[in-house]
Amino acid sequence: MAYSVVASKAGGSDVLEVREIMAPIPGPGEVLLRHTAIGVNFIDTYFRTGLYPWPVDSDLVLGAEAAGVVEDVGRDVDGFSVGDRVAYVSANGAYASHRTIEASQLVRLPDNVSDETAAGCMVKGLTARYLLHDSFKVEKGHNVLFHAAAGGVGQIAGQWLAAMGIRAIGTAGGPEKCALALKHGYAQVIDYRSEDFVEKTRALVPDGVEVVYDSVGRDTYPGSLNCLKMHGTMVSFGQSSGVAVDFKLADLAAGSFHVTRPILFHFTALPGWLDRASSELFALIGEGTIKVDVNQTFGLRDAASAHDALEGRKTTGSTILIP
DSSP states (O other): OEEEEEESSSSSGGGEEEEEEOOOOOOTTEEEEEEEEEEEOHHHHHHHHTSSOOOTTOOEEOOSEEEEEEEEEOTTOOSOOTTOEEEEEOSSOOSBSEEEEEGGGEEEOOTTSOHHHHHTTHHHHHHHHHIIIIISOOOTTOEEEESSTTBHHHHHHHHHHHHTTOEEEEEESSHHHHHHHHTTTOSEEEETTTSOHHHHHHHHSTTOEEEEEESOOTTTTTHHHHTEEEEEEEEEOOOTTOOOTTOOGGGGGGTTOEEEOOOHHHHHTSTTHHHHHHHHHHHHHHTTSSOOOEEEEEEGGGHHHHHHHHHTTOOOBEEEEEO
C-alpha cells in the first residue's frame, strides 16, 4: 500500500501524520512516480508552520524535491518511459511513497548521479545555481560572504564558488561546522558563536564584500548589510532564525545597497531554465567538482524527527527520507 506524510493543520512537527493511500493514476501529461529518496529542506518547515501559506481546511503533503522511478505514464507524455530514473523540484507533494506529477517538472538522472544524491541536491543545488548566476552574477575578483556555509546550500555554493576561482567567506556555528565549511571551498570561515561576523568580515575585506547570501534572517540582519561594500547586494533567500521584521528601505541608503529576495520556483517556471540548470549541476557532480554530502537519513514515516533535527540546527549537508 502506498502512503504519504500529511499535515492537517499548521504547527510543529507533531502535526505530521502517516496516512495510507491508493497509488494515484496519472492523468494527461503526468507520470506516476515511486519515490526512492526524498529531500528535506527548510522550505518544508516554512510550509508546515504556516510561515508560507497553504489552503485553509486542506491537508498538505510537504516536500519540495525527490528522486524516483517512473511506474506509469499518462496520455500525451513525451520523453519519459516506465523505468526511467528521474528527479524534480516542486512546491510540495514529495513526502509520499508514490505520487503523480507533470512530466514537464521532471529531469532525467544521469547514470553517475545516484537517487540519494539527486534527492539531496535538487533544491539546494538549483538554489546555489540561481544564487550565483541569476540573483547576483558572481565574477572573478569578487568577495562573497555566505551565511550557513556548512548547510546543504552552503556546501554546494562553496564548492561552486571555488571552482569559479572566487574568494568566499563563510559563517557557521561552532568549530566542527567551520571545519566542514572549509573543506567545501571556503577561503575563510567565521564562527558566529565566538566571533562578530561583521567585525571579522571587515577585517578580511576592509572595503566590504560585493555580495552577502543570507538564509538566516533575523539573527544576521542588519549585520549582513554592514558587511557590504558601496553598491553591494544582499541576497536574502531564507529565514532559518526567523523573519527580519525590522527591515526598512532607508537602511539601504548607507551604501546605495541592493537587496533581492529570490524564490527557486520563479526560476524553474522560466522556459528552459530547469533543464539548463540541472544539466550544469549534474555535470559538476558527475566530474567530481561538487560533492553532495547526504549526512542524515531518516525513514519517510519519521519525517517529524528530520524536521526537529533541521530546525534544531543539528544537521549538516543534506537530509533525505527513504520511503
